[in-house]
Structure formats: structure tokens, C-alpha cells
Amino acid sequence: MSFDAGALLLQTVPFARTLGITFDHAADGRAACRLPDRADLHNHVAGPHAGALFTLAESASGAAMLSALGDQLSRAVPLATTATVHYRKLAMGEVVAEGRMLVSRDEVIAELDAGRRPEFDVAVDISNADGVVVCSLTVTWTLRPNRT
Template sequence: MTESKTSLADWLTATVPMVRTLNLEYLETGADRAVLRLPDQPEYHNHVGGPHAGAMFALAESASGAVVLGAFGDQLSRAVPLPVTAQIHFRKLAKGPVTATATLGRPAADVIAELDAGGRPEFEIAVAIQREDGAVTGEMTVVWTLRPNS
């Protein structure tokens, strides 16, 4: 992990209480991709012994937010990133630790150009949630916006 990636992960861990509550681990952060891990923790299990749906939602949304800050952190002086909508699909039973891999769905330069033109750009982040064996247990799409500061 590079210095800037470490700084982003440290900053998010320090400023987002849910990250600390769930003990989320930042495995990779960047401008177009982030990977976070939710350790296997019995206190966050559901009725079938896997991670609770709420914990997996928080994991995936946190991964999407890491991509947003990786891609647009240099725009924070003029715009606030906010999630607009999120949709999650649970595909298979999750057991044990799971990872969420989030990917920016639109070139960052296009989003910034729209912001430069006075718009309030929206963009998707796709997230895959996987078990340790590689099976995709869930997929999430989060639509984010950069809301210009008043």
C-alpha cells in the first residue's frame, strides 16, 4: 500500500465510526478501485451464522465511499460527496470473512468536467461482495453525487 493509500484508510478509520464498529479493514484504496474486508465476527452474525445483511451493506457502502474519496478527494473544497441511492442483491450465503471490491463506473475526468460546468454530477460505484473462496455472495450499486458547496 502506498503512503497516500495508507493515509486515506487511516483517515476513514478515524472519521467514520461504523468502520471502527465493524472492524473493517482497508486492503486497497485508489482512484478507481477499493477493497475492504469484514472479519468474521460472531457479534455481527445473522440467524444462519454468516455476516448480517446490515454489516454487508455497511461494508459495501464503505468500499464505495473509499473509491469516491480516492477519485474525488481533491474536490472536497468545492463539493461534498453524498450517496444518492444504493441497491444490494444477495446472491449466495456468506460465511466467514467477506471482502467488498468497489469500482468506479465512470471516468473521474468526466465527473469533474460536469462539476466544472456547474452541474451536480452523479456516478455509479459497483461493488462485489465475496467469500474467501471467491464466490460472489452479493452485489451492490451505489449512485453518488458531488454536491457543489453553497
Template sequence: MTEMLPSIGEMLTATVPMAATLNLEFLETSVERAVVRLPDQPDFHNHVGGPHAGAMFTLAESASGAIVLAAFGDQLNRAVPLAVRAEIGYRKLAMGPVTATATLGRPLAEVVAALDAGERPEFPVAIEITREDGAVTGEMTVVWTLRPHS
């Protein structure tokens, strides 16, 4: 008998209330990239009719968390991933559904080697937010750390 484990998207939706509130759709999650979609929802629009900046921030941060879990989920027994800081730039007007694509900015093996050496490694995750027409509406960087358990 094979037991089905929840996907990273299902896990995040179940444990992160904002991901569920915004109805985020986890389209792809791997160690190479995470792709998360924010559907067009009038309840989360801003004053010009597009997704609110806070909703776009949460979308991008959620994509970064998804790739971190995909890349370092096997390290959870000895370290907890934590966001250290984030910076976002809003580039173009976002209208309709938007998609965030996250990629690791430091090699996975290098981060794990630093953890193995007793360090608390930090690593950036770059996220691009796009409209359905492919236009980049925002860019975000979240710096994460793996904090070893005490």
C-alpha cells in the first residue's frame, strides 16, 4: 500500500492562511523553480482594478517559500527555513491573474554544505511576477536562511 503525501502547494495552502485566503494556485514546484498563480479576484483589487500590492507580495513570497521547501525539505529535521528580508519592485500595472516564478539564487549544494559546516546559511530567491500577456509587472528578492535547530 502506497501512502500519498500532500504536494508542497497543498501543504502550504493548508498551513499558511494567506495562501488559502488568496486562493493561490501552485502550478509547479521543483528545486529548479516554483510557479504560483494569483487568480483575478475583485475582493483583492486595488484602487485601479488590478491585484493589490499586498496580494502580489504574498504571491511572490509564497512562490519563494515553495521553492525553498522543494529544495531544502530534506533538511527540516535539522533546520527551519526563515525569510530574513524581502525587496519588491512594481514595474508595470498588473491586471487580471498574475503568476510568480521563483528561482534559487545560490546553488543548493553550497547552502547545504554551509549548513553541514555549522553555519546559518543565507540565500536569495529571485521571483518574477508576470501578467497573462507575459509582461513583467514586478520583481522580488527574498533572502532566506536555514536556522539550525537548537
């Protein structure tokens, strides 16, 4: 892609900016972003709130998807349709989400070219500063073709 998928996501999703999410990279169907350790984002046990973790993971999934399919925005709108969340361990401190598309760009575009609305998964792991996975998500995305 010739654009910055992380920057595009932060531009179009103000809530991600509100949380202070930043992107380390987004390219080739993969993305990594981080959530700062801020008291106003904490839950009752002083770790990042589940809603903040979800937003971080959804942001990583969206940037991963955009990094592979952003050039299709003129013909389809990306929408998250479902998400499955597994909170594995108490998250503390700054956390990093890493997302990766589980299908190829070519598979998704073939569905669009055939006149179908593709649905595909993006897997995300959130890790703490020690590299321990504290949360895993699978976000299902669709590309809704634009009406002509």
C-alpha cells in the first residue's frame, strides 16, 4: 500500500485517538499498535479496562485489514461484523496488540470481483511488556460493496 494504514485508522476512528493508541507498523495484512498505561484507562484492579483492550485489538485488526485492502475503499466499505474475545491474564502497564489477516488479499478481492460480500477473520494477540499474551481476539470483517 502507498498509504499509512495506521494513520488512516486513527484519522477515521476518533475513539482510538482518545485512548492514545499509537501504531508501530501496518503492512501486508499485519499491524501492531500500543495502548499507553494511563490511570484514566484503568479498571477496578488498576489494569487497562476491557473496553480499552477491545478497542486496541479492533484497531490492530482494522489496520491489518486496511494495510492489505485499503486500495479497495473506492469500491467497498470495511465493517467489523463480529468479535470473539478471550481475556487470558490480568493486563498491567502498556500493552501491544498484533493483528494478522487469516486470509490472503487475493482471496478477498476474488470474492469482491465475483460480486459477493467477502467475510474474513483477523486474529489479534495483546501482550504485556514481558511479551505474555493477556488477551486474544478474532475479529470478523466484511467489505460491503458500494451501491452504484
